[in-house]
Amino acid sequence: MSNWKVALKTMQNSAKLSPKFFDEIKACVKCGGGFGLIRCYGISQEPETGDYIIVLYYAHRGNLRTYLEQNYGELDWIQKLGILKQIAEGLNKIHQAGLVHRDFHSGNILQGKNAEIADLGFTGPADKESTSEYNRTVYGVLPYVSPEVLRGKIYTPASDIYSFGIIMWEVSECIPPFSDRAHDGLLALDICRGLRPISEVCMPKPFVKLTNRCWDANPKKRPNAHELYETFHKWYWDLKDGVENEITAAFNTADYDCSQLSSPASSRPVTVTHPLAIYTSRLLDFTDLPEPINAPFKRLSVSTTRSIDTITGEEEYVTRQFEEDLVYVPETETISAVTFVPEEKDVYITRQFDTDLPWEGS
Structure with missing residues (x-):
């Protein structure tokens, strides 16, 4: 033997x-x-x-968070979709068994030959009584906890789906969510107000749309685990088998864009984690959080030499056409700078100004 x-x-x-x-x-x-x-x-x-x-x-590659950080810039979309397909399959099994994970984050996903969900010690029946103290105890890693759970609602399969949406973003970016700010009551407040990790340029639109559905403020609008597994299964095999369609074209384009923007793995960017960004599970207890809302996304289209008329004060101009999804921020926030990745002969704005435009800065 x-x-x-x-x-x-x-x-x-x-x-x-x-x-x-x-x-x-x-x-x-x-x-x-x-x-x-x-x-x-x-x-x-x-x-x-x-x-x-x-x-x-024994998962010899450690947890998913560590694996992603160690492989920053080295994973293509076939590999990323394969990871998410495996995670979605495991989550679907949990939900099919009538259970909810309740502490679902990248530290509780182990990476061996495949990605596998672990730490099932906090799983519980999805039909627990709403008055149960067990089901109302908030224990986890703040960026992955759904806003309704932060407000004291019971854990449901939909709360796991929210966590899956954050994991989707993390697999795409290979960095932990909200690593640049304290994981405290202010972050919990912003999450309830609709703050989510920003969707970057190398994230394909079909992927962005699915991520947005997963972390929708309304749990009833989130997809279920079976749909997620079926979606990632199809996306993965279509891309791996070279099927040509609109979805695979989006992922292939994203791979190309990333290859043009990314630096070699040996010179990967140094990321500074906030000293109060805590990625181990702990009891979370916040009071007076507002009713969760979705970020009021606005589509901003600016053509060459057209001023951004929503900016207060002196007008500024952008000399290339762009279209971006912006993210909610309270009106009291100040944008310290707006920086667009310039193409040849492009000009970009770097002055400080106050605005009521949605933004993700903290």
């Missing part, structure tokens, strides 16, 4: 057989394991302390 590595997850102070320990095992069994979900081989016990241990598949 050949040897292979496994991961041992020890539950501290579990000698008295905490029911929570077996929740994760039962969730693994109920969801079926296999593609998209971490495999659970069984349980053991630490001989000295008596603490129980879950024996799991």
